[in-house]
Amino acid sequence: MTRGLSAVTTALRAQGETVAAEVNHLITLNLFTTITNANFDKEAILQRIRDTLQAKEALLPQVREPEILPPAALWDGAGDWDAKAAQVGVLSTKDEDIRSLRELITYGLKGLSAYSKHANALLQEDGEVDAFLQRALAATLDDALTVEDLVALALETGKYGVQGMALLDRANTASYGNPEITRVNIGVGKNPGILVSGHDLRDLEMLLEQTQGTGVDVYTHCEMLPAHYYPAFKKYPNFVGNYGNAWWKQGEEFASFRGPILMTTNCIVPPRDSYKDRLYTTGAAGYPGCRHIPGEIGQEKDFSQLIAHAKQCQPPLEIEQGEIVGGFAHAQLLALSDKIVEAVKSGAIKKFVVMAGCDGRAKSRNYYTDFAKALPQDAVILTAGCAKYKYNKLNLGEIGGIPRVLDAGQCNDSYSLAVIALKLKEVFGLDDLNDLPIAYNIAWYEQKAVIVLLALLYLGVKNIHLGPTLPAFLSPNVAKVLVENFGIAGISSVEEDLKVFFGESL
Numbered sequence: 001m002t003r004g005l006s007a008v009t010t011a012l013r014a015q016g017e018t019v020a021a022e023v024n025h026l027i028t029l030n031l032f033t034t035i036t037n038a039n040f041d042k043e044a045i046l047q048r049i050r051d052t053l054q055a056k057e058a059l060l061p062q063v064r065e066p067e068i069l070p071p072a073a074l075w076d077g078a079g080d081w082d083a084k085a086a087q088v089g090v091l092s093t094k095d096e097d098i099r100s101l102r103e104l105i106t107y108g109l110k111g112l113s114a115y116s117k118h119a120n121a122l123l124q125e126d127g128e129v130d131a132f133l134q135r136a137l138a139a140t141l142d143d144a145l146t147v148e149d150l151v152a153l154a155l156e157t158g159k160y161g162v163q164g165m166a167l168l169d170r171a172n173t174a175s176y177g178n179p180e181i182t183r184v185n186i187g188v189g190k191n192p193g194i195l196v197s198g199h200d201l202r203d204l205e206m207l208l209e210q211t212q213g214t215g216v217d218v219y220t221h222c223e224m225l226p227a228h229y230y231p232a233f234k235k236y237p238n239f240v241g242n243y244g245n246a247w248w249k250q251g252e253e254f255a256s257f258r259g260p261i262l263m264t265t266n267c268i269v270p271p272r273d274s275y276k277d278r279l280y281t282t283g284a285a286g287y288p289g290c291r292h293i294p295g296e297i298g299q300e301k302d303f304s305q306l307i308a309h310a311k312q313c314q315p316p317l318e319i320e321q322g323e324i325v326g327g328f329a330h331a332q333l334l335a336l337s338d339k340i341v342e343a344v345k346s347g348a349i350k351k352f353v354v355m356a357g358c359d360g361r362a363k364s365r366n367y368y369t370d371f372a373k374a375l376p377q378d379a380v381i382l383t384a385g386c387a388k389y390k391y392n393k394l395n396l397g398e399i400g401g402i403p404r405v406l407d408a409g410q411c412n413d414s415y416s417l418a419v420i421a422l423k424l425k426e427v428f429g430l431d432d433l434n435d436l437p438i439a440y441n442i443a444w445y446e447q448k449a450v451i452v453l454l455a456l457l458y459l460g461v462k463n464i465h466l467g468p469t470l471p472a473f474l475s476p477n478v479a480k481v482l483v484e485n486f487g488i489a490g491i492s493s494v495e496e497d498l499k500v501f502f503g504e505s506l
Helices: 002-014 021-033 042-062 081-088 096-121 127-139 147-176 201-211 222-229 231-235 247-257 304-311 330-335 337-346 363-374 386-390 411-427 447-458 476-486 494-502
Strands: 182-185 193-197 217-220 239-242 261-263 279-282 291-293 323-326 351-354 379-383 405-407 438-443 465-467
Touching: 002 021, 002 042, 002 127, 021 042, 021 096, 021 127, 096 127, 096 147, 096 201, 096 411, 096 447, 096 476, 127 147, 147 201, 147 231, 147 411, 147 447, 147 476, 182 222, 182 239, 193 201, 193 222, 193 247, 193 304, 201 217, 201 222, 201 231, 201 304, 217 222, 222 231, 222 239, 222 323, 222 386, 291 304, 323 405, 330 337, 330 411, 337 411, 351 494, 363 386, 363 438, 363 465, 363 494, 386 438, 411 447, 438 447, 438 494
Parallel strands: 193 217, 193 261, 217 239, 261 279, 279 291, 351 379, 351 438, 379 405, 438 465
Antiparallel strands: 182 323
């Protein structure tokens, strides 16, 4: 349905028409709602389909040549929706290479929708990103496109991935300042608390404003950790620290927190009975049986229900003590560029290893902890996303005052890693990004990792390693194209991969 609406909006733009921001927001939110572990609420998704049908039916009469539109744009919602879903699902594309590339593009667009949605929440827009997202989504319905056409579209998705990440970066820093080096408490206070997970900084800001003077503390979980790095959030005295680890540990950590939990975006794990009545959702997130806090872009959300609930709860149980250090987004790292360049030139730092991406519960992901521990002492990790939880609490030390784990922020902040690489290329006077002393060993899990990968490929980065396995939606032929043209590779053992990245001398 969202592809059909996108075909309509793309046709209207080709006629010179303007598409309303509300329609752009609808399409963006639809994609974000279907991202990994965001919304499990069938009724909420059905309502989004109804809203999308209504928007499409209102726009369709404005298309001058409706006969050029694909069937998805003309479907009126009649018939059994479950039967329709089976007819138009992923496997309806019979050619496995075309199907693989369509999925690669679609997952990338879902990741791009996340960046746009967060920027929109801060009242920032990019019409070019909206138009491309819809044009590319509509293109996945076009049976005339060849493998070569879709490979080119995948790289173009990476181009707009960079633009979308830049949009969100501007929105975040304009609202909250540039992230700065920060020591974040991982212990607990004595007051009842609210735990905020997901990625939406605007939701966190509204909650912090509404909890002032209530005696309720606020904590971050998982991808919300980087909120502590922004200067604007440091003014809230009840913003205590970060509680817990990556998303997949919710079961035990949400239970021990003992207060209400607010899921602002994806990364929901089906809740246990021990805390389901304390789990609230908002925005694109949803889970049946959990209370949802409404509020559209530009509206003030009412979190009084959470605050009242928190006052009835015990303070969180302490599961850790100490601090972790982060805040190394591009502005902060570039402020340290002289120090970093000197460390590289002197040989104190031999290589940076980008270990961004996603964490997960599979034991195979312990590879990244073992890899971080085994890195040479002259190697520094650049990270963003929840993959950091595999090693951000290890005592890996410093090099000349520079921590060996430099956390740029959320998966949404992977833009910083690209900016840093481009700046280092300029500083060292190099013609090719791939001549920098940077290796890429990225943990893949969900769609935002796909748009980061496509963005890096668009920028010309080669020899990226993805793990713990290559994405299952890549057909053998598409995987071959990525390997031959871009040097994409999987991971093996820690020992073998260290030899690949650092040479046989190890």
